[in-house]
Amino acid sequence: MGKSFFAFAAALAVAAACSGQAPRADAGLVRQARDLFGALPEVMASTDNPVTPAKVMLGKTLFWESRISVDGTVSCSRCHPLGLYAADGLPKSVGNRCRANPRNAPTILNASAQIAAHWIGNRRNVEDQAKQALVGPPSFGMPSYEAAEARLRAIPGYEPLFREAFPGEPEPVTAENFALAVGAFERTLVTPAPFDAFLDGGRPGLDDVQKAGLKDFIETGCANCHSGAYFGGQSYRKFGVVEPYWKRTISPEIDEGRYAVTKDEADRYVFKVPVLRNVEMTSPYFHDGSVGRLNDAVWIMGKVQLGIDLAEARVKGLVAFLHALTGKIPAAALEVPVLPASEATGAGLNPRRGQT
Amino acid sequence: MGKSFFAFAAALAVAAACSGQAPRADAGLVRQARDLFGALPEVMASTDNPVTPAKVMLGKTLFWESRISVDGTVSCSRCHPLGLYAADGLPKSVGNRCRANPRNAPTILNASAQIAAHWIGNRRNVEDQAKQALVGPPSFGMPSYEAAEARLRAIPGYEPLFREAFPGEPEPVTAENFALAVGAFERTLVTPAPFDAFLDGGRPGLDDVQKAGLKDFIETGCANCHSGAYFGGQSYRKFGVVEPYWKRTISPEIDEGRYAVTKDEADRYVFKVPVLRNVEMTSPYFHDGSVGRLNDAVWIMGKVQLGIDLAEARVKGLVAFLHALTGKIPAAALEVPVLPASEATGAGLNPRRGQT
Numbered sequence: 084m085g086k087s088f089f090a091f092a093a094a095l096a097v098a099a100a101c102s103g104q105a106p107r108a109d110a111g112l113v114r115q116a117r118d119l120f121g122a123l124p125e126v127m128a129s130t131d132n133p134v135t136p137a138k139v140m141l142g143k144t145l146f147w148e149s150r151i152s153v154d155g156t157v158s159c160s161r162c163h164p165l166g167l168y169a170a171d172g173l174p175k176s177v178g179n180r181c182r183a184n185p186r187n188a189p190t191i192l193n194a195s196a197q198i199a200a201h202w203i204g205n206r207r208n209v210e211d212q213a214k215q216a217l218v219g220p221p222s223f224g225m226p227s228y229e230a231a232e233a234r235l236r237a238i239p240g241y242e243p244l245f246r247e248a249f250p251g252e253p254e255p256v257t258a259e260n261f262a263l264a265v266g267a268f269e270r271t272l273v274t275p276a277p278f279d280a281f282l283d284g285g286r287p288g289l290d291d292v293q294k295a296g297l298k299d300f301i302e303t304g305c306a307n308c309h310s311g312a313y314f315g316g317q318s319y320r321k322f323g324v325v326e327p328y329w330k331r332t333i334s335p336e337i338d339e340g341r342y343a344v345t346k347d348e349a350d351r352y353v354f355k356v357p358v359l360r361n362v363e364m365t366s367p368y369f370h371d372g373s374v375g376r377l378n379d380a381v382w383i384m385g386k387v388q389l390g391i392d393l394a395e396a397r398v399k400g401l402v403a404f405l406h407a408l409t410g411k412i413p414a415a416a417l418e419v420p421v422l423p424a425s426e427a428t429g430a431g432l433n434p435r436r437g438q439t
Numbered sequence: 440m441g442k443s444f445f446a447f448a449a450a451l452a453v454a455a456a457c458s459g460q461a462p463r464a465d466a467g468l469v470r471q472a473r474d475l476f477g478a479l480p481e482v483m484a485s486t487d488n489p490v491t492p493a494k495v496m497l498g499k500t501l502f503w504e505s506r507i508s509v510d511g512t513v514s515c516s517r518c519h520p521l522g523l524y525a526a527d528g529l530p531k532s533v534g535n536r537c538r539a540n541p542r543n544a545p546t547i548l549n550a551s552a553q554i555a556a557h558w559i560g561n562r563r564n565v566e567d568q569a570k571q572a573l574v575g576p577p578s579f580g581m582p583s584y585e586a587a588e589a590r591l592r593a594i595p596g597y598e599p600l601f602r603e604a605f606p607g608e609p610e611p612v613t614a615e616n617f618a619l620a621v622g623a624f625e626r627t628l629v630t631p632a633p634f635d636a637f638l639d640g641g642r643p644g645l646d647d648v649q650k651a652g653l654k655d656f657i658e659t660g661c662a663n664c665h666s667g668a669y670f671g672g673q674s675y676r677k678f679g680v681v682e683p684y685w686k687r688t689i690s691p692e693i694d695e696g697r698y699a700v701t702k703d704e705a706d707r708y709v710f711k712v713p714v715l716r717n718v719e720m721t722s723p724y725f726h727d728g729s730v731g732r733l734n735d736a737v738w739i740m741g742k743v744q745l746g747i748d749l750a751e752a753r754v755k756g757l758v759a760f761l762h763a764l765t766g767k768i769p770a771a772a773l774e775v776p777v778l779p780a781s782e783a784t785g786a787g788l789n790p791r792r793g794q795t
Contacts, residue, residue: 147522155529166503166775173511181537366782376782412777419522419773426722426732 107284109294115301116282123279123312127195127270132210134267137248142268144244144420145261151217151234153224154179159213159265162188162222165417168364169272174372179224186338187372192412193360195270197316202354202370203341204319209269214262228258235261240423274361274410281407289407296404299397304389314359314408321353322370325390328352331383332373340370360408377402463640465650471657472638479635479668483551483626488566490623493604498624500600500776501617507573507590509580510535515569515621518544518578521773524720525628530728535580542694543728548768549716551626553672558710558726559697560675565625570618584614591617596779630717630766637763645763652760655753660745670715670764677709678726681746684708687739688729696726716764733758 107113126134149158162176162184163169169190176188186202191209200206206215216222217231225231235241235256245255248264278297281288289297300306309315319341322328329337341350354370367373368380381401385393393401463469482490505514518532518540519525525546532540542558547565556562562571572578573587581587591597592612601611604620634653637644645653656662665671675697678684685693697706710726723729724736737757741749749757 144522147520149520149523150528154533155527156533164503164505164775166500166778167505168777171511172506172781177510177512364780366780417775417777419775421524421768421773422522424720424722425528 112294112298113282113284116278116297119301119306119310120278120282120314121312122282123193123273123275124196125273127193127273129195129208129210129266129270131208132263132266132270134270135248137244138264138267139271140420141244141248142264142266143416144422145265146268147420148422150238150425151223151225151231151261152179153226157223159191159216163191165412168192168361168412170365172366174367176221178219178221182221182224184221186370187367189357190361190365191269192272192274192410193313193358194316195266195272196313197355197358198318199355202357203344204355205344208266210262210266213265213269214258217258217261231258231261232256238423238425244423268416271413272416274412276360276410277407279410289404292400292403293407294404296400296402297407299400300404303385303391303393303397303401305384305401308356308388309359315356316358318356319350319353320356320388321351323352323387326387328369328383328387331387332369332371334369334371334373336371338370359405361410363402363406363409377405381405468650468654469638469640472634472653475657475662475666476634476638476670477668478638479549479629479631480552481629483549483629485551485564485566485622485626487564488619488622488626490626491604493600494620494623495627496776497600497604498620498622499772500778501621502624503776504778506594506781507579507581507587507617508535509582513579515547515572519547521768524548524717524768526721528722530723532577534575534577538577538580540577542726543723545713546717546721547625548628548630548766549669549714550672551622551628552669553711553714554674555711558713559700560711561700564622566618566622569621569625570614573614573617587614587617588612594779594781600779624772627769628772630768632716632766633763635766645760648756648759649763650760652756652758653763655756656760659741659747659749659753659757661740661757664712664744665715671712672714674712675706675709676712676744677707679708679743682743684725684739684743687743688725688727690725690727690729692727694726715761717766719758719762719765733761737761 128134132138146159149155149161152158157179162171162178164171169192171188174187176184178184189202194200195209197208198204200209200212206212214228217225218228223231225234242256245260245264246252249255249260252260277287277289277293280286300309308318308320311317322340323330327337328334337352339351341353341355342348344350362368363377366377367375368377369383374380374383378398381398382393385391385398484490488494502515505511505517508514513535518527518534520527525548527544530543532544534540545558550556551565553564554560556565556568562568570584573581574584579587581590598612601616601620602608605611605616608616633643633645633649636642656665662670664674664676667673678696679686683693684690693708695707697709697711698704700706718724719733722733723731724733725739730736730739734754737754738749741747741754
């Protein structure tokens with residue numbers, strides 16, 4: 084929690100006092116929620132990748148670009164369709180040539196400020212994720228970064244866009260800049276929700292059931308891991324603290340989790356705590372997408388993480404609160420960019436043309 | 440050419456006269472082009488499927504819906520991505536479970552007023568195409584219309600949208616209404632281009648090379664088939680009038696064309712004349728997507744349809760003119776709709792839950 088948050092909270096308090104508003108009946112809960120979660124930023128900034136309008140515009144265009152995948156069918160938007168809150172509704176995403184991805188595609192909304200990317204933290208950040216996706220066998224599947232760059236350079240309309248986004252670079256059309264541009268776009272994907280209005284006294288805020296759900300979310304222990312402005316993404320935890328997760332899900336197989344990255348026994352079945360913003364909209368749940376209903380996912384979390392058999396009414400309250408995390412996708416992100424034309428995709432002219 | 444067109448042309452002439460404009464130096468070419476092609480309508484209307492705002496909104500939403508395909512990966516937008524001018528850049532589209540489609544995906548822009556849908560005319564219109572796509576083995580791949588309807592009904596947010604679009608129907612969530620809604624959306628996808636500005640004296644219009652290209656397009660015979668406001672879509676023609684098309688393309692196999700529909704020998708190698716609007720943006724070309732460069736496609740057409748070996752300068756002029764058919768996609772169509780949430784896609788809860 085930085086200084087700016089306290090300054091912001093203090094400013095709000097002053098504003099409320101000056102406006103002559105009555106003190107809020109839920110002031111204690113608001114204060115507690117502000118401490119635990121804090122204010123959602125406008126952009127998930129990065130000193131390594133400053134967010135500029137030209138970079139965001141290019142990144143948004145590249146986000147839709149399928150011609151840089153090995154079979155021409157995969158773009159970022161394939162596994163992260165914005166109309167489905169940037170998740171794809173599948174247990175596990177399907178990439179080029181129908182290759183299955185190892186885990187469920189998490190939403191990329193509110194996802195750029197996490198400790199790492201991917202469920203097991205094997206990508207440093209969204210830029211690293213975007214870059215490696217180009218050559219990832221189950222994603223874009225390109226044989227090399229050079230091959231991906233050749234595809235980009237074969238679409239003449241991209242050069243001016245890269246040049247504007249990365250001024251002064253002699254050869255701006257690179258996989259590295261692809262990643263920086265897509266990352267800059269992703270860093271703008273923040274979705275303010277009723278919960279945020281609740282924090283600063285705006286509308287619609289939370290109804291009484293949702294407030295009770297929030298209180299339960301904090302007191303039961305959900306907020307211990309699902310903390311910060313994004314409700315997660317800040318730590319790794321074992322999935323199945325009290326009992327193995329697969330005893331409660333119907334996972335098709337057991338996933339060793341972050342152990343695959345570190346080879347440390349302590350990381351077996353450990354995953355990054357997922358961001359809960361917009362969770363209502365991103366079924367199915369968990370790293371393997373094995374659970375379709377949010378109520379079930381909440382009950383399972385109580386059981387395997389906390390050893391609690393949550394009663395139906397409590398599950399309902401928690402889920403009602405989670406609905407208050409469903410936010411508004413920035414309008415600019417929902418505008419489909421028109422991609423530059425290409426003539427490179429067809430097989431070309433019959434050599435027999437020369438035989439006329 | 441209906442009465443309304445002549446009324447429109449006469450009104451334009453009167454307007455020009457009253458405004459005291461000097462007569463256009465290209466008045467003869469304009470008049471000829473108006474006669475051959477006519478004005479682009481605002482909407483491709485249908486008496487069978489009146490275009491209403493509620494139907495268009497629902498259709499736009501359904502256009503993006505992938506959860507009604509057998510493997511959850513196919514929506515209309517998969518093969519007709521709007522950012523790529525509603526074609527997918529592939530020689531042949533790839534559908535559910537990586538199944539290859541038999542022919543190249545044509546753009547759905549300016550496509551709703553053709554004599555039929557699909558290259559061989561085996562779909563009556565865009566509504567018929569949308570409906571049959573649901574159960575088409577290489578497209579959505581659903582086992583039946585009932586199964587597709589069950590998927591739609593499992594997403595509770597759709598019922599109110601269908602009810603608004605189809606008022607008074609006891610059960611509006613049907614495959615038939617899916618098709619009518621998607622068709623209504625497609626009927627709004629008209630893209631005014633510089634050529635249309637040229638017809639009514641607006642900007643940017645055509646430059647001198649493009650005017651020469653238009654003249655050549657008419658005089659050489661291209662406009663005999665690529666006629667009407669959409670530059671095609673109004674008739675069937677043999678591909679390869681003068682010599683077999685596959686002598687000039689590098690088609691992977693020979694396609695019997697409309698013969699597959701009619702079993703009439705006269706229809707062998709016959710295809711629907713494709714719409715040329717936005718052709719610059721929809722590489723690769725022909726029913727099998729076998730040619731990537733537009734210049735090559737134009738040269739091949741001269742050779743196999745007209746028996747002319749078009750010189751490079753003429754090809755360039757014709758292509759320059761075709762660029763004047765690249766239009767503006769309606770802004771509303773480029774806004775990604777947020778789809779209703781669903782909890783139906785996950786595998787569900789482990790039955791062992793009951794064993795606590």
